[in-house]
Each structure stands twice: as C-alpha cells, then as structure tokens.
Amino acid sequence: MIEIERLTKRYGATTAVDQLTFTVRPGTVTGFLGPNGAGKSTTLRMILGLNTPTEGSVTVDGVPFAGRPRGLRHVGALLDAGDVHGGRSAKAHLSALARSNRIPLGRVDEVLAEVGLGKAAGRRIGGYSLGMKQRLGIAGALLGDPPVLLFDEPLNGLDPEGVLWVRGLFRRLADEGRTVFVSSHMMAEMEHTADRLVVIGRGRLIADESLAEFSARNARSSVAVRAPELSLLVDALRAEGAEVDLMEPQFAIVTGMAAERIGELAHRHKVVLHELASRTSSLESAFMSLTADSIEYPAGEAR
Incomplete structure (x- = not known):
C-alpha cells in the first residue's frame, strides 16, 4: 500500500506537487493520470525517495521507502526505460541490480523470459528498440518479486501485442x-x-475514484436527432427540460433526455425522424475536459 498525505514539492517559486493526499491499495490497478507537467513523475520520485518532499509524507507499507535496504524486494519501478547503460547487455544490467539487492541471479533469466527478452538477453541495450527497453524496464521492476510496483508511461513504444501483454501482466499482479x-x-x-x-x-488532486465512478460522473450521454422538420420538435424538447444544440437546420444533439422519450415527442408532434441515435462521450474526452485548465502548454495558445 502507498499512502500519501498532504504531499508537496516546491522548486523555488514553482509548486510541482501541491498538498496531494490519496492511498493506492493492493489488489487493484490504480491509474495515475494527468496532463504532461501535472506533477506525476515528481510524485513517483518522492514515493521512491529520489526527491525529498517540501511538506507532507509518503510511505510504502507504512515505512518511507528510502529507509528500506534492498529496495527492489519491496518496490519495483519503471521510471525511464531509456535510463540504462547502452553498452551493457540486458542480462548484465539486471545481474548488477540483482547483486546490489541480494537477489538470486537465477531470477534474471526468469524475468527476461517473462517479458519476452530471453533470446535478446546477450545483446547490448543500445541496440534495443524503445519497446524492448520498456520490456527491460518492466523486467527490472519485477526482479525482486516486490509487493508494490510503479510504472511511468509503461506502454510507450510497445506494439499492439505488447500493449495487450502489459495489460494482462498488470491484471495478474493485482490479482496476486x-x-x-x-x-x-x-x-x-x-x-x-x-x-x-x-x-x-498542476500538482493538485482532481479525482480519486473507481473507473466506474469516474465514467458515471464524467462521461456525458446525448442523442443525435435528424429530421426534415426538426424545428417543430425543438420547442417541445426544450419545454420538457432537454438541452438542444442545433448543429444544422435538420440536425441536433440533445442532452438531458432519453432517445425513447424524444421518439415519443416526435410521434406526438407528427415529426418524421431520419435519425435517432444515443451517444456516450468517451472517457478520453471526459478526461480532457476535466483537466483542460491544467494543461501547461495548450495547442494554439499564443506565446
């Protein structure tokens, strides 16, 4: 379990992380989301004791991680897949980590096979693709068989098969x-x-909830309506509390009313419908809307 209490990190006049409080519990895959520059990497580094908080506290299973000897047995982390010595082989890299954490060297071959790098174990990391480096970083996180695992952008550079594999890996780890x-x-x-x-x-907590709760609270449902005489229906929809966004003279997006009720009103007012389709906004669009004010460099913004 990771417990974060009023965690704050300032760099001079800049506040990178601002009074964060939340708990990451075992048995679940917890997504840590935010726009670039939101403070995610700084938070992960404070969890691992790589950065010292200005205020607040963070513990892993009740203890600050920096105070744990042989850290890979307690927490496995992938922060930057490219931060490895390109002249070493994957096996040499993981063997050095294993020795420094008193992990049996046999574990190196196990994790390399698990991430699909068994045949590339002797190759120099400098010749690896980004996806292969991501797999190596995941192998390093798994090396000590730890109860807590942190991953920063783990899907970067992975092909579709690799993405599916990582999703399955995270699910298995949580189920354990x-x-x-x-x-x-x-x-x-x-x-x-x-x-x-x-x-x-911008370093502040916006949401801390289950995926289902986030979806129910933020994903917005609407109905697409197309009709040759749509204007005859618009007033009736608005009279019953629906919000009507007229996109074209014969096409509108309606929110606040189910498609079935819209169909009933159209029938009552003798309006022929050419389209009546329920829509739900994607969670991606909901997330973008929720974090719109937190984007550090919005596209199209004048400099």
Missing part, C-alpha cells in the same frame, strides 16, 4: 494482491487497464 500504480497522460490507456483512477492537474 500486489499494489500496482501506473502513471500515464492518456485516459484511453487507463480505460482498458485500471480499476481505479487518481487524476491530478
């Missing part, structure tokens, strides 16, 4: 009772991966 914390700036990834979401923006 481990704490799995996955950072990303893409809601579309977490929609298929996470059970629970922690969303931050």
